[in-house]
Amino acid sequence: MTSVHRDVETATPRETAEGETPHPLGELSEQDLRAHTAEVLERARRRSVELTDAVGDDDLVKQHSKLMSPLVWDLAHIGSQEELWLVRDVGGRDPLRPDIDDLYDAFQHPRATRPSLPLLGPSEARSYVAEVRNKAFDVLERTPLRGRDLTRTAFAFGMIAQHEQQHDETMLATHQLRKGDPVLHAPAPPPATARHLPEEIVVPAGPFTMGTSVEPWALDNERPAHEVFVEAFALDTTPVTNARYAEFVDDGGYGDRRWWSEGGWSYRSEYGITAPRFWRREDGRWWRLRFGVYEPVPPDEPVVHVSYHEAEAFAAWAGKRLPTEAEWEKAARYDPATGRSRRYPWGDDDPTPEHANLGQRHLRPAPVGAYPKGVSAVGAHQLVGDVWEWTSSDFTPYPGFVAFPYREYSEVFFGSEYKVLRGGSFGSDPVAVRGTFRNWDYPIRRQIFAGFRCARDLRPGDAGV
Known part of the structure; x- marks a missing residue:
């Protein structure tokens, strides 16, 4: 479990050549970069439209x-x-609606109070975002994608695309909490094709490059690249499945104080939690509610909608623990053959539907073993997509962290109040998921699409010891 951080002076792709693979985005012509950026922005908007057009105005407000x-x-x-x-910032244009800036400042208004605000109605909101987008595309067409940190390699546009996709995942979680008939539909994920997988893989001891200094659209908390030494450890080959988690539930895990931290037990007791959110026991069988559909819990899918406290308790029951953030990233990115850190578990190429369950294509986790082409160099499956994975690490800055472009993106959240999640979920878009991407949330959160996998220290006699 020991991790030692050490700065790597890695400010440019050339300087990071031994630890990171430079991103191909930086090699595109400005014309091709504009086209790529426009496509990413359009993909995010299509998702926003689908999520908001799926319900009537009453549901929207x-x-x-x-x-x-x-x-x-x-x-x-x-x-x-x-x-x-x-x-306004990149384009230097006059404000469209300065009167609503405060209404839509997430720091000024907690979620619970937002319905009481004089918000734009559905029609007005749609007109507003369409007008903004038209102006943003004009700015994209006219702005040199170099010079300022905000415009170099279209960073600000990538940041906004990621922001929209993050809210699209948040809106998807709202749909999961919505009562009523199903309004979202998607095909089932692919079946498992990698079968008889080992329970665990061993990640060897040694240093690796954590974080990034070359990913053009990486956010400030992912930076800079730095060397971390991680002791050898064992990691579950796949996320914990519903079937395995049900064993913990059926064994009385929620009622056994031994498995829970003090904070976790207090939380479980206060809210009377007895199973993952949206699970229900009927006639000796577990059922779940998923986007308005009541269905049996699929045994071979990763468990989802569990809090950090529940994941930690399961791990204790199983004789294991949650991985640290450094352990998770090493298992996802480190390639023992080259010593480099990949962009993704499978390599440096962007995700495709054969690599991972992303982009709200299936609206559920895929069975474990469904994405053999997404396996990491050390043999871990489905580290990206399906479910966000809780780690045991608090959300803290990397050595050499610099807030950019504003403190409120990351810096104000650093501390022990939040736990780090990694890997993205079926609700995440590829633009907002990479091997270095860091998510964080309160350890009590269950409405998010979060699951986990376990780790453990190696024992005498284990391979690699």
């Missing part, structure tokens, strides 16, 4: 849970952030 904003707030907030950064 309704708060489906105090944990979430009304869908119409998310939509206008997406437009507001795009206006602030792309239209």
Whole structure:
């Protein structure tokens, strides 16, 4: 479990050649970079439209849970952030709606109070985000993609695309909390083709390059690249499945104080939690509610909608622990054959539907073993996509961290209050998921699409000891 951080002076792709693979985005012509950026922005907007057009105006303005904003707030907030950064800052254009800046400032208004604000209605919000997008595309066409840190390699545009996709995943979570008939539909994920996988893989001891200094659209908390030494450890080959988690539940795991931390036990007791969120026991069988569909819990899918506390308790029951963030990233990125850190578990190429379950294509986790082409160099499956994976690490800055482009993206959240999640979920878009991407949330959160896998220290007699 020991990790030692050491700065690597890696400011340019050339300087990081021994630890990281330079990103091909930096090699595109400005014309091709603009086309790529426009496509990424359009993909995000298509998803936003699908999520908001799926329901009527009454559902758009309704708060489906105090944990979430009304869908119409998310939509206008997406437009507001795009206006602030792309239209006003990068483009230097006059404000469209300065009167709504405060309404859509997430730091000024907690989610629980947002329905009481004088928000834009559905029609007005749609018109606003469309007008902002037209101006943002004009800015993209006219702005040199070099010079300023915000414009170099289209960073600000990539940041806004990621922001919109992150809210699209948040809106998807709101749909999961919504009551009523199903309105979202998607095909089933692919079946498992990699069978008889080992329970664990061993990640060898040694240093690796964690974080990035060359990924053009990486956010500030992913930077800079730095060397970390990680002791050898064992890691579950796949995320913990529903069937395995049900064993913990059926064994009385939720009622056994031995497996829970003090904070976890207090949380479990206060809220009377007895199973993953959306699970229900009927006639000796576990069922779940998924986007309005009531169905048996699939045994071979990764468990989802569990908090950090639940994941930690399961790991203790299983005689294991949760991996640290450094352990997770080493298992995902480190290639023993080259000593380099890959962009993704499978290599440096962007994700395809054969690599990982991303992009809200299936609206559920895929069975473990469904993506053999996504396996990491050390043999771990499905580290990207399906479910966010809780780690045991607090959300803290890397050595040499510099806030950019504003403190409120990462810096104000650093500390022991939040736990780090890695890897993305079926609700995440590829633009917002990479081997270095860091998510964080309160350890009590269950509405997010989070699961986990376990790790353990090696024992005498284990391979690699």
